Amino acid sequence: MGDGSPVRVVLVDDHPVVRAGLRALVDGQDGIEVVGEASDLASAEEVVDATRPDVVLMDLNLGDGPGGVEVTARLRGLPGPPNVLVLTTYDTEADILRALDAGAVGYLLKDAPPDQLFAGIRATARGETVLAPSVAARLVRRTAAPGPVVTEREVEVLELLSRGLGNREMARELLVSEATVKSHLSHIYTKLGVDTRAGAVAAAIERRIIRSGA
Amino acid sequence: MGDGSPVRVVLVDDHPVVRAGLRALVDGQDGIEVVGEASDLASAEEVVDATRPDVVLMDLNLGDGPGGVEVTARLRGLPGPPNVLVLTTYDTEADILRALDAGAVGYLLKDAPPDQLFAGIRATARGETVLAPSVAARLVRRTAAPGPVVTEREVEVLELLSRGLGNREMARELLVSEATVKSHLSHIYTKLGVDTRAGAVAAAIERRIIRSGA
DNA sequence: GGCGGCATCATCCGATCGGCTATCCGGGTG
DNA sequence: CACCCGGATAGCCGATCGGATGATGCCGCC
Incomplete structure (x- = not known):
């Protein structure tokens, strides 16, 4: 140079x-x-x-x-x-x-x-x-992923989740219905292989999908 | 010097x-x-x-x-x-x-x-x-705190919580009954001024009581 | 020795969550 | 033009959670 x-x-x-x-x-x-x-x-x-x-x-x-x-x-x-x-x-x-x-x-x-x-x-x-x-x-x-990849919307849900919001609050935050939030959560659980919201947060942090809080 | x-x-x-x-x-x-x-x-x-x-x-x-x-x-x-x-x-x-x-x-x-x-x-x-x-x-x-201070045991619960465990799992991990875990959680909620487990994790991170995951 | 804080355990019950199933719409692809 | 996928929505139902209440044993402290 x-x-x-x-x-x-x-x-x-x-x-x-x-x-x-x-x-x-x-x-x-x-x-x-x-x-x-x-x-x-x-x-x-x-x-x-x-x-x-x-x-x-x-x-x-x-x-x-x-x-x-x-x-x-x-x-x-x-x-x-x-x-x-x-x-x-x-x-x-x-x-x-x-x-x-x-x-x-x-x-x-x-x-x-x-x-x-x-x-x-x-x-x-x-x-x-x-x-x-x-x-x-x-x-x-x-991009070239074979396995389950969380979508952008799901990432948003995961982040609200890590901030401790309930379904009702997430729905309000995302301007959708509770049913939609639950739908997103179900997909997230399936993709991450967990069955609780807290577990989803842990898995998301583990897989570096989100970064938590502080 | x-x-x-x-x-x-x-x-x-x-x-x-x-x-x-x-x-x-x-x-x-x-x-x-x-x-x-x-x-x-x-x-x-x-x-x-x-x-x-x-x-x-x-x-x-x-x-x-x-x-x-x-x-x-x-x-x-x-x-x-x-x-x-x-x-x-x-x-x-x-x-x-x-x-x-x-x-x-x-x-x-x-x-x-x-x-x-x-x-x-x-x-x-x-x-x-x-x-x-x-x-x-x-x-x-x-040490000289007037307000609510979480106890050592409660910090342990908060950490398991942030790792996404359910009550049953936490009970197994801490070698106590589910009732005890629920009791700790109730105290934590009161002290942190929240009402959900995810909210407790968020508050605990916010107040620097625990540090999350990654 | 009594008092309070901490940890432990037990019920009961309403609220919320999680799983299942199904529908609708818009955008991209074969 | 079908087809699939992501997003949004809905109802049902069993499991779990969260709140209230109460009780026991062990400490340290005045």
């Missing part, structure tokens, strides 16, 4: 220690320059607007308030938007799908080796799609 | 990126030297045995296998054990209590400012107890 112009990177993560660590790790790395940091939606928009980076390294878990998915969508809505590379801990289907849907061009996990991160940042700057192996595998298994 | 002898630190975290980031952040910092890294129980014992550090920076989430609590307990069982400073993302009651119980002398969160981390490492080396403000607050509120 020629360093005719370095890749300008902004970090978005709500943990100061992680930000500082990432900055120490990638800043100055062959052809990479960290030009800003942010911890939430407001500061991210501000910093990106001010620094106009090539790449945004995005954590999905930003504590309270809008998460990394929302921030990604907002940044992609800006004129001349940066390429967003998600760097997070979890590889649940829901997270991956939403992040890519929001306009992220890459999805790496924090347990990736540093070299992969550096290469990923450079590739992201070029607009290439970068996926961690486990993420790619999950996507492949999703 | 005089640097008559630097504080020798070993990092334990299953994420290479985080380890590298932490090393870049704290190594060389006034009076602090990183002398080793580990990602699991086996490598931690090996590295600590070989380097005999003053402080071990311990993540509680080590992916599969034994967690940071177990590793802490094992390290503390060694002759001339290092002082363990927990550095993690979560501050649930269950995590805090178990970590301190296992012999950790400090508990910081990854969202702490770097300066607090440096100071915490030095304090830990001197054997002083270092607690993040939110952790200290939680402990205080626990």
Whole structure:
């Protein structure tokens, strides 16, 4: 890689220690320059607007308030938007799908080796799609899946379920009837091989379909 | 702080990126030297045995296998054990209590400012107890609590609950009758102000009484 | 020694859940 | 154009849950 112009990177993560660590790790790395940091939606928009980076390294878990998915969508809505590379801990289907849907061009996990991160940042700057192996595998298994795959609507139900709602409340939340919710639940039970709502939540977390609560 | 002898630190975290980031952040910092890294129980014992550090920076989430609590307990069982400073993302009651119980002398969160981390490492080396403000607050509120506090047994029930077990299964797991489980559940509902098992799991996660699944 | 908190166990009963079956509609596919 | 799938809806019924009430034994504490 020629360093005719370095890749300008902004970090978005709500943990100061992680930000500082990432900055120490990638800043100055062959052809990479960290030009800003942010911890939430407001500061991210501000910093990106001010620094106009090539790449945004995005954590999905930003504590309270809008998460990394929302921030990604907002940044992609800006004129001349940066390429967003998600760097997070979890590889649940829901997270991956939403992040890519929001306009992220890459999805790496924090347990990736540093070299992969550096290469990923450079590739992201070029607009290439970068996926961690486990993420790619999950996507492949999703599209070319032989076995039972929960549908998008079912994922929504699973998430409400993990938040502790009853059928009546879920129905209200999803703007459908209780019967429909029960129908979704039945399909979910069958697909996950369980027979209780709590068991479904456990299985969904186990299979990385949803990520629970906190 | 005089640097008559630097504080020798070993990092334990299953994420290479985080380890590298932490090393870049704290190594060389006034009076602090990183002398080793580990990602699991086996490598931690090996590295600590070989380097005999003053402080071990311990993540509680080590992916599969034994967690940071177990590793802490094992390290503390060694002759001339290092002082363990927990550095993690979560501050649930269950995590805090178990970590301190296992012999950790400090508990910081990854969202702490770097300066607090440096100071915490030095304090830990001197054997002083270092607690993040939110952790200290939680402990205080626990002992000097006026309001409803879930008991240890109730926490056990909540954890089984979050794993999706039914009353019958929980009873078998806890070696008690179903009636007892129902009794615990009723108390939990009252204390958490909910009325369903899924709601209890959500509230318990919300209040950081338990941490869910993954 | 009494009092309260915790854990244990037991009923009873109304509310909710979970399984089963069946219908309807819209969108994509052979 | 049939066909299938995902989504939405409905009723029925046995199983489970959640609430109320009450009782026993073991602690630690004043």
